[in-house]
Amino acid sequence: MVTMALAPSTQRIYRALLVTNWAFPDDPGLAPLLGPEHDAEVLRAALTAPGVGLHRLADVRVVADASQRDILIALDEFFGEATRDDQLLLYYSGHGKLDLHGNLHLAARDTRSDRIMSTGIPARAVVDMMTASRAKAKVVLLDCCHSGGFKAAPDLPRHLGGKGVFVIASGLSVQLTKDAEKAGEPSPFTGFAADCLATGQPDRDGDGYVSVDDLYSHVADRMADAGLSTPQRTFDDTVDTVAIARTPLPIPRVKAPVDLPVDSSVVLADFLRAEAETKPWIQAPLYRAVAAGGQGDWSTLAALRLARLTDDVNERDRAYRQVVAANHPEWSPEAAYAIAENTIHSATAAFNPEVIVDAYKAVVEYNHPAVSPRAALKVAELQIPMVTDPHEAIRKVGGYLDLAATDPELAEMAMLTYCLLYEAADEPEVAKAYLRRAESLRASPSA
Structure with a gap:
């Protein structure tokens, strides 16, 4: 058979x-x-x-x-x-x-x-x-x-x-x-x-x-x-x-800059000078030059460094979007999360909160073991107030709370959120079960 x-x-x-x-x-x-x-x-x-x-x-x-x-x-x-x-x-x-x-x-x-x-x-x-x-x-x-x-x-x-x-x-x-x-x-x-x-x-x-x-x-x-x-x-x-x-999600290895393909160009020299420098006002123009240099991962990493350094909101957004466009398994999810965080303060988001939700959902789609759970919790927190029926809220955000719970630092909050949702849905026994789970996570934070 x-x-x-x-x-x-x-x-x-x-x-x-x-x-x-x-x-x-x-x-x-x-x-x-x-x-x-x-x-x-x-x-x-x-x-x-x-x-x-x-x-x-x-x-x-x-x-x-x-x-x-x-x-x-x-x-x-x-x-x-x-x-x-x-x-x-x-x-x-x-x-x-x-x-x-x-x-x-x-x-x-x-x-x-x-x-x-x-x-x-x-x-x-x-x-x-x-x-x-x-x-x-x-x-x-x-x-x-x-x-x-x-x-x-x-x-x-x-x-x-x-x-x-x-x-x-x-x-x-x-x-x-x-x-x-x-x-x-x-x-x-x-x-x-x-x-x-x-x-x-x-x-x-x-x-x-x-x-x-x-x-x-x-x-x-x-x-x-x-x-x-x-x-x-x-x-x-x-x-x-x-x-x-x-089975647990694999945690991707992050390559250090020294493992990137070596290029003897001036762009690489600028990157190494920036890494050795401690003064932001000297580092920023060096990273800016490398980010614009089209040197693959070197330029992507330089853009990420620049985004963290610059005070220019527009430049920060452009640098993060460059990192996202590079589709790097480690740096792109981090950049996408930063874009989502910045979206909260945008004028568009003030009139359309779904823009923020969509930005965090884009991070979730990376399925990154460290960044995606944080974004998933944000999606849940943002969507719950948009839904009046608690049962509908559970259906909409349940998957996001489950993903958030894969991060030990977020699991307790995810369980407490479930608890509050089931209390609102008038299901006290299920709410108590989630509360017990949250309490056990608090008692054993490494579990």
Whole structure:
């Protein structure tokens, strides 16, 4: 059978439902668990990690320590409301129980092991919901527990296989896998999966994305290295794989002037004299001469230096535009950002604020890892007051806030902006989730 890959697209929406259960008061035989209490937050942070996550925080729902009825309703809504453009990810962490016929049931807060068929979540019901869903791709991650705190996964190909379905489970049906060893830690399987998603590694085929297959290989290797269970997988045999995270954007190297092609002309001599000089009034005319000299990168760099030195607004604008026109991977985005900053004070912008927005959008298009996120945050800040409906504002600026969040120095502000937007949209739970993300970034600025 010919296979194909479901590649990421700008139209695809990545949605996730994370279900965890760690307390089972109705059945003393189902021991309380340590990992699931933290697993969902760890995985949600990884799925939405700035720069690599494909999921928006608002599109990741957590259902924690809930009843059978509440979980079934959440599952029905999750799969039933999906569109063809959605890629769905269902995650479960808790106890998994097999009935007398070997069928898998996921445990809810009110599950009883002696009445597992009537109080558990049947895998068959999940399969039926997935089959009926219009979503083109569904990813299932199971970190299932068995009684006594040990975990076991069922024979998944028999239970959960299907078209467009990709399943990774924490171990073989005959194996036991460990819960977290102490409170405050995720379970090993979930921890290894989160490590892969949060770092955007490994990308084994170099296509810029972490696929479900990459995720499985990473988790299987880490579990084997730790002497734990062997994760199992079943993937749709009509599709190679689907993407589940991005790889980090490469940071281009900036060539120092000494690495530029050497030219023995007077223009080069003027550039070197300017670099050695400390007095701006001497440097400026030298840079001006080199910028006009048509010496490739030397002239481009001289124009950038001149733009930073000159007090003449028109000359500064001309110099920055010369750098932009050179289309240098490092200097041109910086010059474009400076032009956008200067546009704020222009007469045209006073009558048409969209001119400023367009100037910053031009910087975003460079996809420069340092400059574009700053411009993206500016676009969001400028556009939000132009939109009266907060839901429409979220749709218009969400992509820009996500790009801004790829810069660690801007991520907290991006999360706080999301928080305010969702508060205005009367979605307090989502707003609180973004606030928690902002607070965690403030506590760990290097994260």
